[in-house]
Amino acid sequence: MAYKGITKTTREESYFNTQAEALAAMDTGVTLRGYVIVYPDYLWAEHVAYGTTVRYSFDLLTRRGSLARKRCHVQLYRMDSGRYELNWYLG
Secondary structure (H helix, E strand, O other), rough: OOOOOOOHHHOOOOEEOOHHHHHHHHHHHHHOOOOEEEOOOHHHOOOOOOOOOEEEEEEEEEEEEEEEEEEEEEEEHHHHHHHHEEEEEEO
């Protein structure tokens, strides 16, 4: 399935300037794989300190709206330079 404006490099990028950019790229990648993320309310207010890693696991919905058996697992590391490294997978 093709989405306008989304290229292979967009989906595989690992380094971002902001936490919101990183999570938006992950959300796009999950959407391209046919799922919708169920976000908790506390996520957007959490601050990631320099040199630390935070981990999240999100429930997923299928395009039909039912709960998927898979979850989205995310690691977000804030480097000392202020940039973020994003690693995620569905499992």
